Each structure stands twice: as C-alpha cells, then as structure tokens.
Amino acid sequence: DGSDPVGAAVHAAWVKHDVAQCGYCQSGQIMSATAFLKSQPKGKQPTAAEIDGAMAGNICRCGTYARIRAAVADAARALA
Numbered sequence: 582d583g584s585d586p587v588g589a590a591v592h593a594a595w596v597k598h599d600v601a602q603c604g605y606c607q608s609g610q611i612m613s614a615t616a617f618l619k620s621q622p623k624g625k626q627p628t629a630a631e632i633d634g635a636m637a638g639n640i641c642r643c644g645t646y647a648r649i650r651a652a653v654a655d656a657a658r659a660l661a
C-alpha cells in the first residue's frame with residue numbers, strides 16, 4: 582500500500598530483493614514484516630535474530646527466508 586510509508590518501504594524492498602517465489606506465503610510475510618517494522622523504534626536497525634523472531638510465524642515452502650531477512654533489513658534502513 583503506497584499510502585503508508587512502512588508498507589511502501591516493505592513493498593519496495595520486496596521488489597528489489599525479488600523475494601516472492603510461488604507467492605503462496607507472501608501476503609502473510611508482508612503483513613508480518615510491516616507489523617514488525619511498525620513496532621520498531623524509529624531509526625532502530627533490527628538484528629537478523631530479531632527479524633527471524635518476528636517472521637517465525639510464517640512458513641515458506643519455497644525457502645525464501647534469506648531474501649525475506651535481507652528485504653526487512655533494507656526496509657528498516659530505508660525508514661531510518
């Protein structure tokens with residue numbers, strides 16, 4: 582959703598990292614990523630472990646976890 586800065590940053594990072602594979606899990610991944618980044622203090626760069634913890638509720642049968650982690654970190658940098 583381009584009207585929300587966090588949603589826009591997540592969307593841009595997802596496109597940049599070409600995260601989606603089959604797409605099945607992706608709406609849940611994007612909702613979790615957006616909720617996680619909204620919960621973060623402004624300017625804080627989350628650790629990989631924090632990102633993994635926040636995203637742990639979403640199973641991806643395509644194994645896109647490395648790209649998800651990179652995209653969430655990138656979105657956090659873009660929002661800082």
Ligand code: FES
Nearest residue numbers: 603606641642643
């Ligand atoms: S992209 Fe296929 S299940 Fe996650």
